[in-house]
Amino acid sequence: xxxPPEPTISDVAKAADVSRSTVSRVFSRPERxxxxxxxxxREAAEQLGYSPNPTARALxxxxxxxxxVFVPDVANPFFPPLIAEVQTEAEATDRCVFLGSSxxxxxxxxxxARRLAAQVEGMVLVSPRMQDEEILVxxxxxxxxxxxxxxxxxxxxxxxxxxxxxxAVLHLAALGHAxxxxxxxxxxxxSNAERRTAVERAGAEAGLKxxxxxxxxxxxxxGRSAVKALLRAGATAVIAFDDLVAQGVLAGLAEKxxxxxxxxxxxxxxxxxxxATWPALTTVSNRSEExxxxxxxxxxxxxxxxxSTQARHVLTTSLVIRQTTAPAARKxxxxxxxxx
Amino acid sequence: xxxPPEPTISDVAKAADVSRSTVSRVFSRPERxxxxxxxxxREAAEQLGYSPNPTARALxxxxxxxxxVFVPDVANPFFPPLIAEVQTEAEATDRCVFLGSSxxxxxxxxxxARRLAAQVEGMVLVSPRMQDEEILVxxxxxxxxxxxxxxxxxxxxxxxxxxxxxxAVLHLAALGHAxxxxxxxxxxxxSNAERRTAVERAGAEAGLKxxxxxxxxxxxxxGRSAVKALLRAGATAVIAFDDLVAQGVLAGLAEKxxxxxxxxxxxxxxxxxxxATWPALTTVSNRSEExxxxxxxxxxxxxxxxxSTQARHVLTTSLVIRQTTAPAARKxxxxxxxxx
DNA sequence: CTGTTAGCGCATTCAC
DNA sequence: GTGAATGCGCTAACAG
Numbered sequence: 001x002x003x004p005p006e007p008t009i010s011d012v013a014k015a016a017d018v019s020r021s022t023v024s025r026v027f028s029r030p031e032r033x034x035x036x037x038x039x040x041x042r043e044a045a046e047q048l049g050y051s052p053n054p055t056a057r058a059l060x061x062x063x064x065x066x067x068x069v070f071v072p073d074v075a076n077p078f079f080p081p082l083i084a085e086v087q088t089e090a091e092a093t094d095r096c097v098f099l100g101s102s103x104x105x106x107x108x109x110x111x112x113a114r115r116l117a118a119q120v121e122g123m124v125l126v127s128p129r130m131q132d133e134e135i136l137v138x139x140x141x142x143x144x145x146x147x148x149x150x151x152x153x154x155x156x157x158x159x160x161x162x163x164x165x166x167x168a169v170l171h172l173a174a175l176g177h178a179x180x181x182x183x184x185x186x187x188x189x190x191s192n193a194e195r196r197t198a199v200e201r202a203g204a205e206a207g208l209k210x211x212x213x214x215x216x217x218x219x220x221x222x223g224r225s226a227v228k229a230l231l232r233a234g235a236t237a238v239i240a241f242d243d244l245v246a247q248g249v250l251a252g253l254a255e256k257x258x259x260x261x262x263x264x265x266x267x268x269x270x271x272x273x274x275x276a277t278w279p280a281l282t283t284v285s286n287r288s289e290e291x292x293x294x295x296x297x298x299x300x301x302x303x304x305x306x307x308s309t310q311a312r313h314v315l316t317t318s319l320v321i322r323q324t325t326a327p328a329a330r331k332x333x334x335x336x337x338x339x340x
Numbered sequence: 341x342x343x344p345p346e347p348t349i350s351d352v353a354k355a356a357d358v359s360r361s362t363v364s365r366v367f368s369r370p371e372r373x374x375x376x377x378x379x380x381x382r383e384a385a386e387q388l389g390y391s392p393n394p395t396a397r398a399l400x401x402x403x404x405x406x407x408x409v410f411v412p413d414v415a416n417p418f419f420p421p422l423i424a425e426v427q428t429e430a431e432a433t434d435r436c437v438f439l440g441s442s443x444x445x446x447x448x449x450x451x452x453a454r455r456l457a458a459q460v461e462g463m464v465l466v467s468p469r470m471q472d473e474e475i476l477v478x479x480x481x482x483x484x485x486x487x488x489x490x491x492x493x494x495x496x497x498x499x500x501x502x503x504x505x506x507x508a509v510l511h512l513a514a515l516g517h518a519x520x521x522x523x524x525x526x527x528x529x530x531s532n533a534e535r536r537t538a539v540e541r542a543g544a545e546a547g548l549k550x551x552x553x554x555x556x557x558x559x560x561x562x563g564r565s566a567v568k569a570l571l572r573a574g575a576t577a578v579i580a581f582d583d584l585v586a587q588g589v590l591a592g593l594a595e596k597x598x599x600x601x602x603x604x605x606x607x608x609x610x611x612x613x614x615x616a617t618w619p620a621l622t623t624v625s626n627r628s629e630e631x632x633x634x635x636x637x638x639x640x641x642x643x644x645x646x647x648s649t650q651a652r653h654v655l656t657t658s659l660v661i662r663q664t665t666a667p668a669a670r671k672x673x674x675x676x677x678x679x680x
Numbered sequence: 681c682t683g684t685t686a687g688c689g690c691a692t693t694c695a696c
Numbered sequence: 697g698t699g700a701a702t703g704c705g706c707t708a709a710c711a712g
Contacts, residue, residue: 025698059690066459075421096438100427115434361708368707372681372682373682
């Protein structure tokens with residue numbers, strides 16, 4: 001029931017009739033050891049089923065060969081592909097990855113990060129919800145790479161959804177819509193801020209009236225319950241914070257008998273659903289896998305080559321037009337939208 | 341750029357003018373220390389920003405307060421909610437979690453597990469792809485809990501999708517279908533075996549002809565490319581390994597102009613898509629969050645109370661009828677289905 | 681209740 | 697190229 005004691009470096013040393021230092025070197029700097037003894041030690045190790053204890057090694061060197069990835073919520077489909085990518089890359093450099101899924105809570109995020117800092121050589125913070133200061137403090141204790149958070153002084157990779165969002169607004173304008181509603185995501189989200197201002201700017205540029213309706217949470221449910229406010233605002237076109245929210249909006253609209261795209265156009269963001277909604281969702285493209293890969297590479301660069309901390313890698317996006325956008329209905333439903 | 345040296349137990353001891361052991365005890369068994377010195381030590385620690393180094397602690401005690409969760413693929417939406425649940429539970433007991441996403445590869449799974457075994461007190465293996473023997477070997481080096489793998493001698497939680505799958509077959513029979521095709525998932529998957537035999541048994545029971553068509557991978561793409569074989573088999577009703585595959589089937593069917601559910605009924609499994617497909621997918625319910633919670637509790641029981649290793653917790657499922665199933669078409673399309 | 685001593689398993693000086 | 701000694705930061709007996 002309890003684990004059998006693992007063989008230690010001493011066991012191997014004894015078996016191979018060398019000193020412990022030699023065994024240690026065989027596994028860390030083999031270049032300084034003769035072929036012959038390497039073979040002998042390796043064999044003894046194999047036979048005993050020995051492999052260096054990572055904990056002891058970490059205590060001695062200060063290096064853990066672990067990293068941590070933080071996301072606001074693993075269950076949000078935007079993140080898993082990114083996580084998978086980081087894990088794959090990490091694996092390739094023989095590193096293990098801790099997962100921190102903080103349930104959209106900045107507090108949990110901070111607590112977890114503190115807890116993990118001593119066990120990792122670096123962390124990737126994806127769409128962190130904590131404040132700038134908290135991130136900066138963390139950065140003094142552990143190398144950080146940010147994804148979708150634009151903080152000067154830290155390496156970061158940014159998925160520029162503003163570009164695609166802008167396209168979306170222009171696309172809606174071209175379809176004859178006179179106004180657009182943005183269903184907003186989390187306050188603390190950099191991506192949300194990007195998208196929101198992109199909608200506002202492009203809206204102004206194209207002469208569209210822009211309104212903001214917050215989603216309580218960046219989820220299907222959040223989108224669904226935002227529909228009431230949408231209808232009150234007399235929306236004919238809506239851009240949602242992300243695909244999940246958009247999907248919720250679609251569902252909410254369907255419940256109220258509002259036809260998409262005939263009576264109302266809907267645009268998502270992140271393209272995590274593929275063509276899995278009905279009608280297939282027009283959305284802004286997603287590059288989260290690339291973001292994950294790049295983030296890991298930046299981290300690796302810092303760890304192994306002491307790269308600068310100033311990297312700012314931007315991945316641009318574009319609009320993927322599918323079936324939830326259509327020309328504005330001829331006869332716009334008038335409501336008391338602006339009143340309250 | 342390099343991290344400032346963390347304060348150690350000695351620093352705190354000096355500052356509080358006590359021995360290192362006392363400091364140690366304040367953080368591990370405060371009940372044996374007087375109120376007064378606890379306060380003094382705590383204060384000194386706080387001021388220095390000290391907290392016990394987990395690595396040193398682990399080396400000394402053999403306890404890491406880490407666990408690992410393995411899944412075949414984080415990006416498969418079945419797993420994230422389960423992972424999130426485990427992580428939340430772990431956090432509540434002040435444990436951190438490693439993630440092992442193995443890309444559906446048994447080999448990667450084994451390698452990762454070996455690598456991680458020395459850093460965790462236990463692991464949760466969700467739908468492992470490795471062989472029984474490999475799992476058993478691993479179990480000698482590290483406490484294990486299995487999810488969706490029925491291996492005698494190890495604690496396990498099983499989502500009994502057979503129950504819901506059976507309902508699905510009966511449902512299709514009741515709708516007048518004469519045959520059903522099961523689009524199979526991974527060979528190494530316990531869930532797949534369960535579902536497959538459930539289809540076969542219930543099919544026999546209800547007098548349905550049953551055929552099996554494998555999906556290359558348990559993904560959207562896998563389902564989509566299985567459609568060709570489906571058509572060749574002249575399917576009027578199909579049950580897919582999971583929702584993702586079902587969604588692929590839906591897409592493939594749509595491409596060929598086959599109407600769902602009128603010309604062909606489709607049933608998924610795991611209910612991970614909610615009502616997000618069109619038409620909304622009839623599927624077998626999912627209890628992955630509960631599975632995650634239960635799995636962690638079993639692990640905790642083993643770790644803290646030395647619970648038996650014989651636990652076998654079954655979560656049953658049922659059919660969720662939505663819109664992708666309908667009565668069999670009057671006129672069945674005849675094809676050369678059985679020929680090759 | 682608290683201090684002293686020893687050691688977890690390894691990497692790293694420094695000698696030879 | 698290899699061995700002997702020392703310490704990483706902490707917990708665990710064993711005293712008192």
